[in-house]
Amino acid sequence: MYTSLAQIRTDLESGEINLPKLVNNYLETIQEKQHLNAFLEVYEIEAKERAAIIEKKIEAGVAGKLAGMVIGLKDNIVYKGHKVSASSKILAGFESLYSATIVERLLAEDAIIIGRLNCDEFAMGASNENSAFGPVKNALDESRVSGGSSGGAAVSVQAGMCLLSLGSDTGGSIRQPASFCGLYGFKPTYGYVSRYGLIAYASSFDIIGPIAHNIEDLKLVMETIAGSDENDATSVQQAIPSFLQLPKETESKRKFAYIKETLETEGVEPAVKAETEKFLKELISKGHQVDAISFDLLSVMVPVYYTLTTAEASSNLARFAGMHYGFRSQNAVDLESTIKKSRSEGFGPEVKRRIMLGTFVLSSGYYDAYYSKAQKVRRLVKNKTEEIFKNYDFIISPTSPTTAFKIGEKSDNPLAMYLADIFTVHANIAGIPAISIPNGHDTNGLPIGLQIMAPLGKDAALLNLISTL
Amino acid sequence: MNEVNTIDFDKYEAVIGLEVHAQMLTKSKAYCSDPYTYGGEPNTQVSPISLGHPGTLPKHNKAVIENAIKMGIACNCSIASHQYYARKNYFYADLPKGYQITQDKTPICTDGKVSIRMKDGSERHIGITRIHMEEDAGKSMHDQDVYHSLIDLNRAGVPLIEIVSEPDIRAGEEAYQYLSEIRKLVRYLDICDGNMEEGSLRCDANISVRIKGAEAFGTKVEVKNMNSMRNVQRAIDFEIERQITALEKGEKIYQETRNFDAIKGRTLTMRTKEGASDYRYFPEPDLPPLHITETFLESVKMQMPELPAALYEKFTKAIGLSEYDAQVLTENKDIAAYFEGILKHTHNAKAAANWLMVNIKGYLNEQALEINDFALQPAKIAEIISLIDENKISNSAASQRLFPAMLEEHHLSALQLAEKLNLLQESNSDELNKWIADALGKFPEKVEEYKAGKKSLTGLFMGEVMKASKGKADPKAATKLLIEALEKA
Numbered sequence: 001m002y003t004s005l006a007q008i009r010t011d012l013e014s015g016e017i018n019l020p021k022l023v024n025n026y027l028e029t030i031q032e033k034q035h036l037n038a039f040l041e042v043y044e045i046e047a048k049e050r051a052a053i054i055e056k057k058i059e060a061g062v063a064g065k066l067a068g069m070v071i072g073l074k075d076n077i078v079y080k081g082h083k084v085s086a087s088s089k090i091l092a093g094f095e096s097l098y099s100a101t102i103v104e105r106l107l108a109e110d111a112i113i114i115g116r117l118n119c120d121e122f123a124m125g126a127s128n129e130n131s132a133f134g135p136v137k138n139a140l141d142e143s144r145v146s147g148g149s150s151g152g153a154a155v156s157v158q159a160g161m162c163l164l165s166l167g168s169d170t171g172g173s174i175r176q177p178a179s180f181c182g183l184y185g186f187k188p189t190y191g192y193v194s195r196y197g198l199i200a201y202a203s204s205f206d207i208i209g210p211i212a213h214n215i216e217d218l219k220l221v222m223e224t225i226a227g228s229d230e231n232d233a234t235s236v237q238q239a240i241p242s243f244l245q246l247p248k249e250t251e252s253k254r255k256f257a258y259i260k261e262t263l264e265t266e267g268v269e270p271a272v273k274a275e276t277e278k279f280l281k282e283l284i285s286k287g288h289q290v291d292a293i294s295f296d297l298l299s300v301m302v303p304v305y306y307t308l309t310t311a312e313a314s315s316n317l318a319r320f321a322g323m324h325y326g327f328r329s330q331n332a333v334d335l336e337s338t339i340k341k342s343r344s345e346g347f348g349p350e351v352k353r354r355i356m357l358g359t360f361v362l363s364s365g366y367y368d369a370y371y372s373k374a375q376k377v378r379r380l381v382k383n384k385t386e387e388i389f390k391n392y393d394f395i396i397s398p399t400s401p402t403t404a405f406k407i408g409e410k411s412d413n414p415l416a417m418y419l420a421d422i423f424t425v426h427a428n429i430a431g432i433p434a435i436s437i438p439n440g441h442d443t444n445g446l447p448i449g450l451q452i453m454a455p456l457g458k459d460a461a462l463l464n465l466i467s468t469l
Numbered sequence: 470m471n472e473v474n475t476i477d478f479d480k481y482e483a484v485i486g487l488e489v490h491a492q493m494l495t496k497s498k499a500y501c502s503d504p505y506t507y508g509g510e511p512n513t514q515v516s517p518i519s520l521g522h523p524g525t526l527p528k529h530n531k532a533v534i535e536n537a538i539k540m541g542i543a544c545n546c547s548i549a550s551h552q553y554y555a556r557k558n559y560f561y562a563d564l565p566k567g568y569q570i571t572q573d574k575t576p577i578c579t580d581g582k583v584s585i586r587m588k589d590g591s592e593r594h595i596g597i598t599r600i601h602m603e604e605d606a607g608k609s610m611h612d613q614d615v616y617h618s619l620i621d622l623n624r625a626g627v628p629l630i631e632i633v634s635e636p637d638i639r640a641g642e643e644a645y646q647y648l649s650e651i652r653k654l655v656r657y658l659d660i661c662d663g664n665m666e667e668g669s670l671r672c673d674a675n676i677s678v679r680i681k682g683a684e685a686f687g688t689k690v691e692v693k694n695m696n697s698m699r700n701v702q703r704a705i706d707f708e709i710e711r712q713i714t715a716l717e718k719g720e721k722i723y724q725e726t727r728n729f730d731a732i733k734g735r736t737l738t739m740r741t742k743e744g745a746s747d748y749r750y751f752p753e754p755d756l757p758p759l760h761i762t763e764t765f766l767e768s769v770k771m772q773m774p775e776l777p778a779a780l781y782e783k784f785t786k787a788i789g790l791s792e793y794d795a796q797v798l799t800e801n802k803d804i805a806a807y808f809e810g811i812l813k814h815t816h817n818a819k820a821a822a823n824w825l826m827v828n829i830k831g832y833l834n835e836q837a838l839e840i841n842d843f844a845l846q847p848a849k850i851a852e853i854i855s856l857i858d859e860n861k862i863s864n865s866a867a868s869q870r871l872f873p874a875m876l877e878e879h880h881l882s883a884l885q886l887a888e889k890l891n892l893l894q895e896s897n898s899d900e901l902n903k904w905i906a907d908a909l910g911k912f913p914e915k916v917e918e919y920k921a922g923k924k925s926l927t928g929l930f931m932g933e934v935m936k937a938s939k940g941k942a943d944p945k946a947a948t949k950l951l952i953e954a955l956e957k958a
Contacts (some may be wrong), residue, residue, distance in 0.1 A: 312754055
């Protein structure tokens with residue numbers, strides 16, 4: 001199993017393998033591991049055709065910088081002429097008329113898109129159990145969840161069904177499944193990757209990012225997809241630093257902060273705490289500065305996140321009404337019943353829960369108490385985070401309080417499930433970049449993830465740090 | 470009818486505020502680059518963005534922002550330097566996203582006023598609460614198919630500005646004048662075609678009545694679907710009468726939305742307050758907040774034409790036209806510009822105004838043309854005026870013969886054409902005296918009668934002179950010489 005583009009490139013050059021054969025291998029693996037439920041659709045013919053074309057380009061020496069990279073797309077990123085469903089029944093039969101900006105950019109550099117990947121419905125979940133198409137199984141222990149919401153994106157890479165995948169992260173949906181599957185998952189600075197063509201969950205939180213086996217592949221893909229996009233008014237306006245150039249900084253000793261409360265919070269598994277502490281000690285032994293700091297807003301992070309994301313979601317998901325595309329209820333008789341029945345029958349329970357929560361917090365009479373207040377606290381979190389970064393280069397925490405839990409273990413307890421996001425939502429609330437990297441295993445051999453957050457716009461610096469650690 | 474006759478309507482005062490939606494004449498839609506023209510084949514002027522497809526995002530349209538600012542300046546508003554867009558959430562078949570992008574708490578323009586002139590010449594000021602930018606919805610058609618409602622999404626996403634007045638309007642006629650002023654302004658600014666029949670200018674009215682002198686407002690009723698300025702006036706007048714009559718009967722006014730039926734001339738209940746929606750406004754997260762810099766504001770001001778109020782001021786004060794003439798000439802930007810064009814070549818403003826308002830407008834109306842389609846350059850009209858002023862041609866010959874001829878032969882100057890048509894007047898005394906002598910010689914007995922005191926006989930002699938000169942005698946000069954000759958005879 002290939003775990004880096006560099007390996008693939010070496011074998012392509014030596015003639016050990018060619019692109020059509022590589023794609024066939026992936027297709028075979030997908031077939032073999034179908035029961036993991038990672039893929040919702042495989043673009044077999046198309047992937048083979050593109051492999052043949054790009055193989056010729058490689059021979060002619062004109063191939064793009066992602067030639068040889070076979071990737072999967074989370075089922076909330078649109079691709080022209082292909083079905084997309086956000087793992088929801090409500091988009092049944094819908095095919096996109098256009099491609100997401102990142103899809104265009106990946107294809108332009110000769111990546112091969114091999115299929116679309118299962119996820120929690122509309123990216124709402126932390127276990128992939130909210131998919132209309134069933135949970136994704138963790139390849140390391142099939143009784144356990146993949147994490148979510150980009151569960152298919154993590155497991156497809158974990159199980160060698162593609163080299164890299166693109167997911168989306170609204171509150172940890174890239175980092176947490178990457179952590180559960182022993183992979184690298186990167187959530188860029190808000191606006192650094194265009195959201196055009198990403199089916200919106202919560203617009204001011206959503207971002208697209210990659211999941212891979214190693215940091216160099218993440219950099220290469222970020223170099224391809226990141227940057228300004230005229231189709232996304234919230235995308236970064238100025239040019240951003242290259243991910244491929246080595247940093248010029250001479251200072252090799254860094255200042256790390258870790259939030260005390262993240263290791264003391266109830267529910268952090270002992271192994272997770274121990275491995276995180278071990279990592280911190282190693283940093284100290286390498287001469288870096290590591291300080292414990294206090295962050296008194298940690299307890300309000302999850303409430304703020306769910307207040308604001310559900311508010312935005314209640315509006316973003318209003319377009320799915322059985323009217324112009326996708327699923328329409330057979331029981332509808334007029335305008336009102338078309339909307340009500342299509343939505344009632346088309347959305348799953350978690351999506352409905354969040355739409356109702358969001359509708360409530362935006363209602364007149366409750367707006368100030370919930371939405372406005374949460375916006376103010378979001379501002380506070382941003383300010384406090386900036387304060388920390390005045391003194392520190394990076395903030396460290398576990399990615400998740402636990403390792404991959406059992407399928408069904410938390411699915412009846414939404415609050416417990418929401419707390420799985422406790423460490424990851426911070427980066428989305430503040431808009432800052434954050435990565436989850438593999439950091440040891442628990443006693444069951446399940447991977448533990450470590451999260452490192454960096455200041456706004458320090459995406460390349462963060463990825464470079466991982467390369468040098 | 471008897472009841473109505475016994476009601477003292479003057480005891481009451483109406484309180485009316487108007488909400489005017491003006492569709493922008495921008496090349497593309499509000500938040501994407503789809504083009505839009507009225508009357509296109511249904512669902513052809515759309516894209517994934519205006520169809521609200523999953524994953525699409527809106528983007529700013531700079532022209533809409535400029536237009537809104539122009540209208541704000543024209544209405545003497547303050548322009549907000551910091552503002553954000555908001556989503557107004559509601560479900561409807563012709564609203565693809567399930568929300569409308571609009572502005573809520575931070576409209577681009579606030580606190581303005583518009584001056585209107587009533588028929589009796591009095592002036593009134595109507596306050597402008599706010600002007601904000603938003604997008605239009607598509608159109609639902611309920612009468613095209615027996616079993617289905619059909620949806621046309623061409624209009625979805627077309628940019629609008631909404632102009633909200635203060636409740637300063639007191640009668641249907643004021644509403645009419647206010648709306649005329651708003652239409653005049655959007656047309657001057659070239660930001661909306663102002664066509665109420667096609668719906669590019671739409672008006673909703675909030676109407677209540679109260680006893681004169683009362684401070685509290687009465688219960689307000691919203692009236693919609695008035696698709697002409699005249700209907701706005703009719704609907705308001707009907708509604709005021711309906712509300713007063715109801716109150717006099719001891720009935721209650723309910724807060725509701727009413728439709729105007731133009732055929733029956735009355736308003737009818739459309740929906741009551743109970744059905745009102747909670748729109749759950751919140752800041753639009755897909756568009757960053759907007760900052761209007763001084764530089765941008767200045768650049769927009771530079772693009773603005775002279776406004777009707779300023780032109781009216783200039784025409785009445787500096788040029789000395791009557792208020793009526795100034796009013797008529799500033800009704801339309803192109804007419805005003807043509808008028809100023811004539812004034813570049815002549816100082817006779819009154820004549821320029823008359824030529825434009827009578828001869829040219831008459832011709833345009835007859836031919837159903839706009840001033841921009843008019844073939845004659847303003848300089849040519851000034852040439853005609855000069856010929857008249859120099860007594861080279863009579864007013865009637867100019868209107869009846871020279872002007873129509875010039876419409877046919879644009880390449881000749883007015884003087885050349887007058888010569889060609891033999892319309893130039895004779896003011897040479899020798900020529901004139903010859904014709905006068907002939908006339909006097911023809912009727913010696915009339916000369917005697919004149920001398921005996923029958924002064925009205927000058928008309929007879931002038932007639933003869935004109936006949937002999939084939940109409941070319943300059944009437945002024947000829948009259949003077951004729952009287953001299955008669956006195957001497």
